[in-house]
Amino acid sequence: MSKWETNLKRLRLKRAIREPHNEDIRVLERNTLQPAAQNMIVSLSSEYCFVYDNEHLGPNLDLYLSFRSWDGDKFTCCCFVLPVLGAAERAWLERHVPPSARSQATPETLLVVGGQSGRIRVLSVAEATEVLVLSHENGAPLSAEEALTKVKLVSGRSEMSIRSLSAHPSREGVFSSASGASVCVWQLLRDHRAVQLLYRIRTEMTASLALSTADLLFVASQKPAEIREWSLKLEVPGPSLEGPDRGDSEETLEPKTISDAESRLLATLSGTADVLRCGPRGLVVKSADALRYLAYSDGADLWKRLGKKESLLKLPAGTMCGASIDIAIDEGLANTDVDPGLVCVGTENGAIHVYRLENGEKVVSVSVPRLRHQMGGCAFGRNGESLVAAHAHLLYRFTSLAEDSASTESLTKSD
Numbered sequence: 001m002s003k004w005e006t007n008l009k010r011l012r013l014k015r016a017i018r019e020p021h022n023e024d025i026r027v028l029e030r031n032t033l034q035p036a037a038q039n040m041i042v043s044l045s046s047e048y049c050f051v052y053d054n055e056h057l058g059p060n061l062d063l064y065l066s067f068r069s070w071d072g073d074k075f076t077c078c079c080f081v082l083p084v085l086g087a088a089e090r091a092w093l094e095r096h097v098p099p100s101a102r103s104q105a106t107p108e109t110l111l112v113v114g115g116q117s118g119r120i121r122v123l124s125v126a127e128a129t130e131v132l133v134l135s136h137e138n139g140a141p142l143s144a145e146e147a148l149t150k151v152k153l154v155s156g157r158s159e160m161s162i163r164s165l166s167a168h169p170s171r172e173g174v175f176s177s178a179s180g181a182s183v184c185v186w187q188l189l190r191d192h193r194a195v196q197l198l199y200r201i202r203t204e205m206t207a208s209l210a211l212s213t214a215d216l217l218f219v220a221s222q223k224p225a226e227i228r229e230w231s232l233k234l235e236v237p238g239p240s241l242e243g244p245d246r247g248d249s250e251e252t253l254e255p256k257t258i259s260d261a262e263s264r265l266l267a268t269l270s271g272t273a274d275v276l277r278c279g280p281r282g283l284v285v286k287s288a289d290a291l292r293y294l295a296y297s298d299g300a301d302l303w304k305r306l307g308k309k310e311s312l313l314k315l316p317a318g319t320m321c322g323a324s325i326d327i328a329i330d331e332g333l334a335n336t337d338v339d340p341g342l343v344c345v346g347t348e349n350g351a352i353h354v355y356r357l358e359n360g361e362k363v364v365s366v367s368v369p370r371l372r373h374q375m376g377g378c379a380f381g382r383n384g385e386s387l388v389a390a391h392a393h394l395l396y397r398f399t400s401l402a403e404d405s406a407s408t409e410s411l412t413k414s415d
Helices: 003-008 086-096 099-104
Strands: 012-018 027-030 039-043 048-053 063-068 076-083 110-115 118-124 129-135 162-167 174-179 182-189 194-202 206-211 216-222 223-229 256-259 264-268 276-278 282-286 291-295 321-329 341-347 351-356 360-366 375-380 386-391 392-399
Touching: 003 223, 003 341, 027 076, 027 386, 048 110, 048 264, 076 162, 076 321, 076 360, 110 162, 110 174, 118 162, 118 206, 162 291, 162 392, 174 206, 182 206, 182 216, 194 216, 206 276, 256 291, 276 321, 291 341, 341 375, 351 386
Parallel strands: 027 375, 162 206, 194 256, 321 375
Antiparallel strands: 012 392, 027 039, 039 048, 048 063, 076 110, 110 118, 118 129, 162 174, 174 182, 182 194, 206 216, 216 223, 223 264, 276 282, 282 291, 321 341, 341 351, 351 360, 375 386, 386 392
C-alpha cells in the first residue's frame, strides 16, 4: 500500500470553513502544475474567487488571497497556468538555483478565471491583481477601456459563457477555453500582459476539455456525447529552464482555425460526456453516473481491459457527479509498472469516492454533512495527506492523522 492510500485510510474531519457569501461554491481546483505550489487550492462562486494555502500555515486550510467580480460578471470555471519566464527570471534561476532545484522555484503563480459574459481573466497570485482580460468571442485581449466596462448579462445568452478552461501541463502560458461552439488555445506573452491566439477550433457545444503533455487537445461534448482529439502543433517554446532566452520580442503568429474534420473521434459515450483529466495512460472521464479511464491510443476503457465490470465503475444509484474531479500522482510509484496515482470524485449527496488509477478499485469513500446543495468539487492535498471538499458555501478539510492521535471530529466513511 502506497503512502497515499495509507494517509487516506486515516482521514479525519479537521476543519470546516464558511466563505463570506451565501452562494454555492461551484468549482474547486488544485495547482498541479508547479511542484512548490501544489499546496494552493482555489474555490469559485459566482462573484468570489478565493485562493487557499493547504499546507504552509499549519494543519488548517488558510486563506491566501481573494478576488471579486467588480464588473457584474459571474464566474464559471478556472485553472492554474504555468507562468512564462522572461529573461530576468531565467537569468536569476541559472545564476542562483541549481538545476536539480529549479522545478521548486515559483517566481509567479497564475490563475485564469472564466465568466458568463465570455470574458477570461488572468490573475497574478504574486501581485494579487488582474493583469489581463480576454474576450473568447473576439479571440483577443480587451482594451483598458473595454475591461473597465460593466457587464450586462443577458438572459438566454448562456452560449457566451466560458464552459471550461484547461492549462497545458508543461508549456508556459498555454491554456485553452471553451465557449459556445468554439474552443480557443492561447499563449501568454510579455510578463502576462499580452496574449497570442494560437488556435480557434469550431466544434459542437463543449462540456469540458483537457490538454496533454503531448500537445493533444481533448474535447468532450454532450450533444452528441463524444470525446474528440486534436493533435496541435504549438509553435511556442516549452518550459525548459535551460532553453533559449525568449526575451520580450515574441513574433505574432497567425491563429489557425480548424474544425471537427481535422480531429479524431476517441470515444462515444452513452448519456453524457463530462469533466475529464489527463492521466498517465489515458483520460479519466466523469459522466453523469460513472467514471471511465479511456486509453489515449483507441479510447478503450482501460479498467474494463483489466476485467473490471462496468457495474463496479458506476457511482452509487441516485447520485450525480459534482463539478470536478482531481488526479493525484504518487511519485513513489513513478518507476513501477502500475499507474502512479489516484482519482477522487464528488457526488451531490456529499460523498467523495477515491479510486486507484491502476485498476479502478475503490480505495476509500468519505462523506460531508448532507445539505441540499450540489458538491462544488474535491481536491487532494499535495502528499495525499488531505482531501478538501466544497459543499454549498462551506469548505471541509479532511486531514490524515497518526493512528494514536485523538480525533476532534468524527468522519463518516462508506463502502
